[in-house]
Amino acid sequence: MNQEEQIKLLGLWGSPFSKRVEMVLKLKGIPYEYIEEDVYGNKSPMLLKYNPIHKKIPVLIHGGRSIAESLLIVEYIEDTWKTSYPILPQDPYERSIARFWAKYVDQKVMLASWKACWGPEDEREKLVEEAYERLTCLENELGDKQFFGGETIGFVDIAADFIAYWLGIAQEASGVTIMTAEKFPKLQRWSENFVGNNVIKEVLPPKQKLVALFKAQFGNVTSS
Incomplete structure (x- = not known):
């Protein structure tokens, strides 16, 4: 290059x-x-x-x-770079569906989950319920697939990286529980598959450093 x-x-x-x-x-x-x-x-x-x-x-x-x-x-x-490791499906309909769910994760699930962890205490119950409902839609969409992209990590999986890794750490730092293996067994299984991938694992930030960051910033979203 x-x-x-x-x-x-x-x-x-x-x-x-x-x-x-x-x-x-x-x-x-x-x-x-x-x-x-x-x-x-x-x-x-x-x-x-x-x-x-x-x-x-x-x-x-x-x-x-x-x-x-x-x-x-x-x-x-x-x-x-189309030839190496495709992230989006080739079929136009499937590509559109992947974009839909990626947008849903970005604009609905992540926002609701973040607010549930760090939102006003007097609104906590309502915020947790909203996050739960949106995660349930994602759980149903995942079904029995290994990844949202099927057998390999795809566009929706990448979009949902927050749910796979950051959400659990935000829950630990805030003391608020939203996503558990009991309530969301499919998303929990998916999270383990995603985080366990060798390439993904190489990129993820250290857990304890993130916990400290979340506690220090307390709900400060820094990027988009």
Whole structure:
């Protein structure tokens, strides 16, 4: 890969959004340079240059051009490197369904789960119930498949990385229980399969460091 094609990723070590991109790059075997951003302090000139609208991570830089927002980046990677480890189905209908569920995870499940962990205490019961309902829809969609993508990790699995790893840590840090093996056996089985994958495992941030981060920030979502 020449200098013009060099891939850079502006990210944050503890962000599930940033890690989505790393997971896909590694699954596809694409070399890249990772650049850690200090989103809590002064944002770097590079971040402000390549994502001037949102000023958030992750940002992928390829050939001097930038793409922001994690799922858009994942789709860009998939469209650019089609031959290695497909993330999206080839069938147009199946691709649309995968996009639907990825969006559902991003906009409904993650948000509800996060609010249930860190939302106002007087609204906790209602927030936990909402998160439970949305996770139930995901549980039903997963069914008996090993991954949402079937036999291999796909677009929806990558989108749901927060549920597989970060949610359990957020529950531990906040003391709020939402997803358990008893209530969600299929999602629990899927989480273990996903986190147990050697490539995914390599990318995941240290658990105790995340617990400390969640407790320190207490509900501060840092990226999108």
